[in-house]
Amino acid sequence: MPWSKRNSVGENIHFFQRASRSQNNWSKPIREICMTVHSKFERYEDNWQTSMGGWSPEGEVILRGKALFTELNEKTWMEYLLFAATGRESPKIARLMEAMWVICTSFPDPRIWNNRIAALAGTARSTGVLASAGALAVTEATIFGLKPIKGATDFFYRAEGRMTQGETLEEIVQSELKQFRSVYGYGRPIINKDERIEPMMEFAKSLGCGNGKFIQLAFDVERYLLQTRLRYRMNIAAVCAALLADEGLTPTEFYHMATLAFTAGVIPCFIDAEDKDEGSFFPLRISRINSSGCEGLRKWRK
Amino acid sequence: MSNEPKETVTTKIWSETAERDNPFAAASCHCAGFDVYGDLLKNATYIDYLYLLFKLEPPTENQTALLQGLAIALANPGPRDHSVRAAMSSGVGGSTHAAALIAAISVGAGNLGGSREVFHAIEYWDRCGIDLDAWKDLIENPPQEGRMDVWQPMEHPPGFDPNGVNCPTPVVQTLTHLADVSPGTAFELVKQKSTTTRRLYRLPPGILWSCRRRIL
Numbered sequence: 350m351p352w353s354k355r356n357s358v359g360e361n362i363h364f365f366q367r368a369s370r371s372q373n374n375w376s377k378p379i380r381e382i383c384m385t386v387h388s389k390f391e392r393y394e395d396n397w398q399t400s401m402g403g404w405s406p407e408g409e410v411i412l413r414g415k416a417l418f419t420e421l422n423e424k425t426w427m428e429y430l431l432f433a434a435t436g437r438e439s440p441k442i443a444r445l446m447e448a449m450w451v452i453c454t455s456f457p458d459p460r461i462w463n464n465r466i467a468a469l470a471g472t473a474r475s476t477g478v479l480a481s482a483g484a485l486a487v488t489e490a491t492i493f494g495l496k497p498i499k500g501a502t503d504f505f506y507r508a509e510g511r512m513t514q515g516e517t518l519e520e521i522v523q524s525e526l527k528q529f530r531s532v533y534g535y536g537r538p539i540i541n542k543d544e545r546i547e548p549m550m551e552f553a554k555s556l557g558c559g560n561g562k563f564i565q566l567a568f569d570v571e572r573y574l575l576q577t578r579l580r581y582r583m584n585i586a587a588v589c590a591a592l593l594a595d596e597g598l599t600p601t602e603f604y605h606m607a608t609l610a611f612t613a614g615v616i617p618c619f620i621d622a623e624d625k626d627e628g629s630f631f632p633l634r635i636s637r638i639n640s641s642g643c644e645g646l647r648k649w650r651k
Numbered sequence: 652m653s654n655e656p657k658e659t660v661t662t663k664i665w666s667e668t669a670e671r672d673n674p675f676a677a678a679s680c681h682c683a684g685f686d687v688y689g690d691l692l693k694n695a696t697y698i699d700y701l702y703l704l705f706k707l708e709p710p711t712e713n714q715t716a717l718l719q720g721l722a723i724a725l726a727n728p729g730p731r732d733h734s735v736r737a738a739m740s741s742g743v744g745g746s747t748h749a750a751a752l753i754a755a756i757s758v759g760a761g762n763l764g765g766s767r768e769v770f771h772a773i774e775y776w777d778r779c780g781i782d783l784d785a786w787k788d789l790i791e792n793p794p795q796e797g798r799m800d801v802w803q804p805m806e807h808p809p810g811f812d813p814n815g816v817n818c819p820t821p822v823v824q825t826l827t828h829l830a831d832v833s834p835g836t837a838f839e840l841v842k843q844k845s846t847t848t849r850r851l852y853r854l855p856p857g858i859l860w861s862c863r864r865r866i867l
Contacts, residue, residue, distance in 0.1 A: 388816055479749050486757075489801050496801055503799035528797055600799050634674040639659035640666030640681075643707070647684035649694045650709065 363398045434605040435598065441556055442596050446606055448552045449592075453545045453585045454607070455614035457621075459630065463488045463611055464618040471622025472630035480619040481612060488611045492538050493586075498607045500533030501590035502600035505563045508570070518566075518573055526579075534567070534587025535574055545585040553592050561595025564588070663707060683707040698722060716832040724825040734759030762805050763813075771809035 402412040410417035413436050421429060427443040427450075459468035463484045470480030488494040508521045525532050537543055553559040567590070571583040593603050622630045667677040680687045683703055691700055695709075698719050702710040710718065728735060737758040741751035759765045779785035790808045807813035 388814065390814060475749070476747060479747065479753070482750075482753055486753075499799055499801060507798070533798075604801065632675055633660065635667045635669035635677055636674065637657060637659050638665065638667055639661040640663075641661055642663045643666055643681065643684050645684050646681070646686070649685050649690050651694050 360395050361397065362403045363396065430609075431606065435602040437598075437602075439596070441558075442593070442598070445553060445556055445558060445592060445596065449549065449589050450610045450613065452549050452552065453589060454610040455612070457614050457617040459618040459622065461614070462490065463494065464614050467615045467619035468622040468630050471619040472625070472628055474623070474627060477616070477619055477623075481615050484615040484618075485609065485611060494611070495604060495607060497533045497584070497586035498590060499600045499604040501586045502594055502598070502603050504533050505566055505587075505591055505594050506600065509563065509566060512566075518569055522570060522573055532570070532574070532581070534590060535570065535583055536579070536581040537584045541580070541582045543582065543584045543588075546583065546588050549585060549588055549592075558592055558595065561591075563591040563594035567591035664704065713832060713834050717829055720825070720828050720832060724821075724828075733761075733764070762803065762809075763807075767802060768805075768809050771805055775809055 400414070402410070402414075404410050408418075412421060412433060415421050415432075421432065424432065425440075425443060425447075427447045428438070428440055431437055431439065431443045431446065457464070459465055466484040466487050467480040470476075470483060490496060504525065508518070508525075511521050512518065522532060550559055553564075558564075567583060567587045570587070571581075574581040590600075590603060598606070664682060666681045668679045670676045670678045679689065682691065682700075685691050685695075685703065691703075695703070696715070696719075699710055699715055702714065702718060730736065730739060734755040737754040738751040741747075741754045746754075760767055762768050762771070775786070775789055779789055793805065793808070796804050
């Protein structure tokens with residue numbers, strides 16, 4: 350169902366069922382990348398070819414080949430997001446993902462790093478959307494949030510592949526620790542045990558999930574790490590990653606699906622701080638600054 | 652209020668003394684030992700202060716000249732640039748000014764012409780220095796990511812424009828100026844070997860290739 354639409358500034362969108370991503374030409378021979386045109390951009394001017402979808406002034410909206418108002422209109426928001434981000438249509442995965450958002454990702458505590466951004470925005474009287482934008486950007490963190498979510502899924506796929514090749518779990522975990530000094534999904538700042546695992550697993554089992562090879566692998570890795578001197582326990586990123594890997598989600602698909610997962614914890618922290626006195630969220634007196642190594646007075650050269 | 656010891660913010664950058672009547676207001680602020688409002692305000696340029704904030708030492712005259720030139724070269728890439736287009740998309744719809752900045756920074760952070768490319772380019776400089784053979788080897792055999800990250804792997808050698816045809820005049824002008832004010836060897840490599848390098852890698856150098864050594 351190809352269609353092409355031109356907007357008022359002349360930008361064309363050509364919609365196709367399939368459009369492959371252009372190959373990178375990093376290692377191609379020079380004669381292939383030397384175009385007869387002056388720039389390879391010329392063929393892209395006002396010409397965006399996509400199989401993802403678009404809107405037409407006649408009121409048609411297409412997402413991944415389906416019409417929004419007639420084929421996708423009865424989906425829940427999470428089902429629609431799942432289809433948008435991954436192309437999958439699965440009420441079961443959408444429901445599992447929704448439970449993860451509720452149980453695992455949105456604690457309304459302003460001391461949590463990403464929520465703190467929203468609370469600071471509230472106390473400084475910024476806007477709600479700027480608060481959420483800042484907080485969600487911060488959620489792409491190393492010790493919590495998006496990097497462990499993507500990284501744990503990636504680890505399970507790599508580990509499973511290596512085990513198929515004959516490597517032992519111990520060899521895989523040890524090489525991961527040696528190369529990266531951590532295993533995404535294991536260990537947790539502040540406390541080791543993760544209180545979210547039990548309710549999440551309980552809900553997953555109610556949907557018929559929680560018995561696949563990746564979740565078994567996740568618990569096997571925890572059992573091994575608890576025997577080491579690190580004594581790392583599994584955290585919720587590993588559980589969610591393994592549950593979704595068992596449903597076939599890739600690391601990148603889970604990453605995209607988790608982008609907005611933290612909003613229900615962020616927004617109440619903004620509202621709470623905005624409702625209280627200006628600047629009253631954890632103010633710091635000067636004595637709370639511990640200056641180290643910069644006490645001596647210096648004079649700037651003119 | 653409890654009498655438990657309170658957590659503090661440990662910093663090498665900043666120190667303050669309190670006003671006598673208000674423990675939450677600073678009477679003086681020092682950055683890396685320099686009095687910000689009593690000294691730097693009158694005597695330092697913004698570029699000098701920017702350098703001080705990151706390096707905790709004043710820049711040399713050459714470093715100031717390099718950073719000053721770089722700041723002007725990068726300040727506005729023009730309305731065709733991805734990050735500026737992001738800011739304009741924010742402006743045209745009446746979004747907040749902060750949204751325009753967030754939009755521009757988000758787009759301008761990427762692997763293509765953004766701060767992530769600068770990061771990778773500096774990694775390449777650290778590994779190769781002015782050894783052209785080392786550059787050739789690293790570009791032909793780029794580092795492999797061991798595990799997935801939120802950043803996608805580079806799709807072109809960092810510092811080179813994958814969509815360029817030849818080195819655009821503003822880039823040449825910037826390189827020439829920066830080489831003129833730089834006492835170091837890195838820009839000499841870019842200047843002298845530019846043609847060779849382009850032939851070698853079949854790509855035109857971008858401005859990012861130059862954003863380096865004698866500055867930081």
